[in-house]
Amino acid sequence: MSRTLQLDAGGRLRHFLTIEGLGRDWLERIMDTAESFESVAAQKVKKVPLLRGKTVVNLFFETSTRTRTTFELAAKRLSADVLNINVAVSATAKGESLLDTVRNLEAMGVDMFVVRHAESGAAHFIARHVAPHVSVVNAGDGRHAHPTQAMLDMFTIRRHKRDFSRLTVAIVGDILHSRVARSQIHALNTLGAREVRVVAPRTLLPVAVERLGVRVCHDLDAGLEDVDVVIMLRLQKERMQGALLPSEREFYRCFGLTAARLRQARPDCLVMHPGPINRGVEIASEVADGSRSVILEQVGHGIAIRMAVMALALGAVQG
Amino acid sequence: MKLAIVNGLVCDPVAETLTPGGVWIAEGKIVATGSPPPDFTPQRELDARGGVIAPGLIDLSVCLREPGFESKGTIASETRAAVAGGVTTVCALPETQPVADTPAVIELIRERAELAARARVVPVGALTCGLAGERLSEMHALGEAGCRAVGNAGRPLANPLVWRRALEYAATYGLTVFVRPQDPWLAAGGCAHEGEVATRLGLAGIPASAETVAVAQILALVADSGARVHFSCLSTARAAAMVGAAAADGLPVTCDVAAHQLHLTEQALEGFDASVHLAPPLRTLDDRDGLRRALAGGTVTAVCSDHRPHEEDAKLNVFAATEPGAAGLETLLPLLLALVDEGILTLPQALARLTAGPAGVLGLEGGRLQPGAPADVIVIDTGACWPVDADHWHSRGRNTPFWGQTLKGKVRYTLVGGRIVHPG
Numbered sequence: 001m002s003r004t005l006q007l008d009a010g011g012r013l014r015h016f017l018t019i020e021g022l023g024r025d026w027l028e029r030i031m032d033t034a035e036s037f038e039s040v041a042a043q044k045v046k047k048v049p050l051l052r053g054k055t056v057v058n059l060f061f062e063t064s065t066r067t068r069t070t071f072e073l074a075a076k077r078l079s080a081d082v083l084n085i086n087v088a089v090s091a092t093a094k095g096e097s098l099l100d101t102v103r104n105l106e107a108m109g110v111d112m113f114v115v116r117h118a119e120s121g122a123a124h125f126i127a128r129h130v131a132p133h134v135s136v137v138n139a140g141d142g143r144h145a146h147p148t149q150a151m152l153d154m155f156t157i158r159r160h161k162r163d164f165s166r167l168t169v170a171i172v173g174d175i176l177h178s179r180v181a182r183s184q185i186h187a188l189n190t191l192g193a194r195e196v197r198v199v200a201p202r203t204l205l206p207v208a209v210e211r212l213g214v215r216v217c218h219d220l221d222a223g224l225e226d227v228d229v230v231i232m233l234r235l236q237k238e239r240m241q242g243a244l245l246p247s248e249r250e251f252y253r254c255f256g257l258t259a260a261r262l263r264q265a266r267p268d269c270l271v272m273h274p275g276p277i278n279r280g281v282e283i284a285s286e287v288a289d290g291s292r293s294v295i296l297e298q299v300g301h302g303i304a305i306r307m308a309v310m311a312l313a314l315g316a317v318q319g
Numbered sequence: 320m321k322l323a324i325v326n327g328l329v330c331d332p333v334a335e336t337l338t339p340g341g342v343w344i345a346e347g348k349i350v351a352t353g354s355p356p357p358d359f360t361p362q363r364e365l366d367a368r369g370g371v372i373a374p375g376l377i378d379l380s381v382c383l384r385e386p387g388f389e390s391k392g393t394i395a396s397e398t399r400a401a402v403a404g405g406v407t408t409v410c411a412l413p414e415t416q417p418v419a420d421t422p423a424v425i426e427l428i429r430e431r432a433e434l435a436a437r438a439r440v441v442p443v444g445a446l447t448c449g450l451a452g453e454r455l456s457e458m459h460a461l462g463e464a465g466c467r468a469v470g471n472a473g474r475p476l477a478n479p480l481v482w483r484r485a486l487e488y489a490a491t492y493g494l495t496v497f498v499r500p501q502d503p504w505l506a507a508g509g510c511a512h513e514g515e516v517a518t519r520l521g522l523a524g525i526p527a528s529a530e531t532v533a534v535a536q537i538l539a540l541v542a543d544s545g546a547r548v549h550f551s552c553l554s555t556a557r558a559a560a561m562v563g564a565a566a567a568d569g570l571p572v573t574c575d576v577a578a579h580q581l582h583l584t585e586q587a588l589e590g591f592d593a594s595v596h597l598a599p600p601l602r603t604l605d606d607r608d609g610l611r612r613a614l615a616g617g618t619v620t621a622v623c624s625d626h627r628p629h630e631e632d633a634k635l636n637v638f639a640a641t642e643p644g645a646a647g648l649e650t651l652l653p654l655l656l657a658l659v660d661e662g663i664l665t666l667p668q669a670l671a672r673l674t675a676g677p678a679g680v681l682g683l684e685g686g687r688l689q690p691g692a693p694a695d696v697i698v699i700d701t702g703a704c705w706p707v708d709a710d711h712w713h714s715r716g717r718n719t720p721f722w723g724q725t726l727k728g729k730v731r732y733t734l735v736g737g738r739i740v741h742p743g
Contacts, residue, residue: 020519097635117637119638120639121591121638125638143523144522207517207518
């Protein structure tokens with residue numbers, strides 16, 4: 001379903017909704033395209049005219065400064081016209097349905113919607129209802145997917161490690177609520193990572209998570225053993241209220257990434273985090289700011305990856 | 320009016336037999352089956368050649384939407400859909416606006432049903448005022464107004480003590496209590512079965528234990544109160560087994576499943592299809608197969624449609640934000656006949672689960688073809704295929720997972736009280 005919705009009859013990328021169902025060739029193509037866009041940021045005029053005349057709408061039903069900003073920058077560097085719409089404080093607050101909001105914007109000649117929504121499946125829903133020439137990029141839907149985040153993570157890993165087939169990657173923290181983790185798991189498995197581990201207490205792991213192709217660990221030391229990459233996830237404070245965790249203190253004690261803990265991993269292990277970081281909750285400052293951390297690099301790569309996805313989906317570069 | 324239905328295969332769901340013959344009707348009642356009674360001259364004869372003559376179907380779980388939600392359906396539109404699907408008696412659930420918690424609302428439903436003059440409507444009264452789960456409804460008055468059962472429509476009760484009191488009070492007046500078992504705390508926020516597919520799609524899950532915990536709690540209270548309880552729309556194999564074991568131990572409990580649960584599984588959620596946003600949610604293949612076994616083995620004595628028609632907008636949103644439920648009256652019979660084709664049930668068994676089985680739950684007169692019984696009779700073309708589309712659909716709600724598919728098994732005639740109501 002996702003594949004048929006994402007790729008058009010000619011096999012070109014029409015929407016980018018989830019990693020699931022896309023083949024390794026597509027993920028590599030996105031990263032290769034991003035590679036070619038990296039130099040744009042170093043140019044005197046940080047723009048290429050690939051999407052000149054196109055209109056991209058950042059349709060955010062959930063606030064997110066970082067993701068929205070990188071999508072905006074990416075679109076602008078491709079010379080697209082960009083509208084930022086924070087729907088939480090506009091049309092739907094007046095009672096307009098999601099679909100009416102989309103259709104009204106579509107009537108204004110939009111070419112691409114970048115959608116962030118609190119409910120899983122929102123980007124799929126919009127993609128099913130937009131006109132044939134309009135593309136949808138998922139900027140995070142509920143607990144389901146955040147494919148561009150996963151791709152920028154893969155891009156960062158590839159930059160440092162080259163060959164995914166030799167990598168063991170641990171994803172640590174709130175897997176249950178994490179769209180990032182789901183997309184990372186699909187991406188790592190599609191790219192052929194040797195082993196993907198998820199490390200969390202049982203309360204923060206979804207049922208049957210091992211069916212996604214991961215090894216489950218409840219002990220951080222064991223989970224970090226000999227890993228090449230550790231991806232820490234953000235822990236939201238409201239998780240303490242739902243009887244999912246006793247306290248931030250206990251979580252940090254059991255699952256917080258400290259320098260001492262990191263010694264279980266391989267000496268050249270990368271430390272990653274999709275941000276924003278909770279220092280002292282999921283990760284110690286000395287690790288977040290340490291020599292193995294590529295967290296800020298991830299942010300920079302986000303622009304190139306989003307440029308690549310937009311350019312591919314709108315047919316501005318050959319997929 | 321004297322009427323004869325001839326040349327068919329007559330199904331006796333009680334004896335689970337299928338024999339060539341006919342049914343003869345006078346004054347709204349069956350006067351003979353098999354062979355014509357002496358000196359009977361019908362005013363009209365219906366030819367059932369190639370078809371099966373069976374009792375009208377009895378559906379224990381139907382939302383008629385009126386009063387209060389007429390944009391989704393009315394008693395007239397949905398009873399029309401019922402008879403088109405061969406359902407001659409519907410149990411109307413109390414989720415109306417106002418809630419069916421007073422004799423006035425029950426009377427209104429009955430009056431509208433009489434005006435519509437299609438299927439029989441047996442109202443299920445609300446167990447608690449406003450279905451709010453706190454104060455008991457006036458169950459004696461509801462019983463006098465025509466309710467045989469009361470239920471809380473899946474809404475939670477404040478605590479187990481209120482459940483116990485409600486069961487005891489209902490038992491005082493011989494009312495069966497319909498329970499849609501789901502622990503509200505375990506199910507909170509969920510919109511899909513907590514399993515592999517929901518994990519992948521990132522949908523908040525409802526664990527199977529939300530159902531089994533609720534069943535266990537009610538079974539314990541049935542043992543205390545002696546109330547007659549019917550568990551509606553079970554979705555897990557384990558819950559069905561628990562009810563079966565309790566019934567075997569002598570507790571006065573029965574259960575049904577919705578027809579779609581016997582076919583679809585969590586896999587149908589792929590692509591976030593809102594037509595399969597159902598409550599209870601579609602479960603695993605193991606659950607589906609377990610429910611099928613419980614149905615074939617007689618633990619599950621009834622299959623319902625759990626008919627919940629919606630207007631288009633109710634399903635036109637992000638999955639979790641859509642309203643749960645499917646319009647099922649017209650697909651009920653074909654879905655059971657499909658189980659016959661799959662070798663799960665014999666044809667008489669399938670029809671028994673739609674007729675005598677549900678009639679037994681409420682002690683209704685219908686559900687059997689025998690002299691003296693009300694002439695609620697259908698003629699089915701079991702081999703006829705029809706597309707589920709606008710041209711063949713009667714319910715106001717088109718929210719069915721089977722839209723666009725071709726189903727096998729079509730109702731040629733439906734009679735209620737000896738009157739032909741479909742085609743009509």
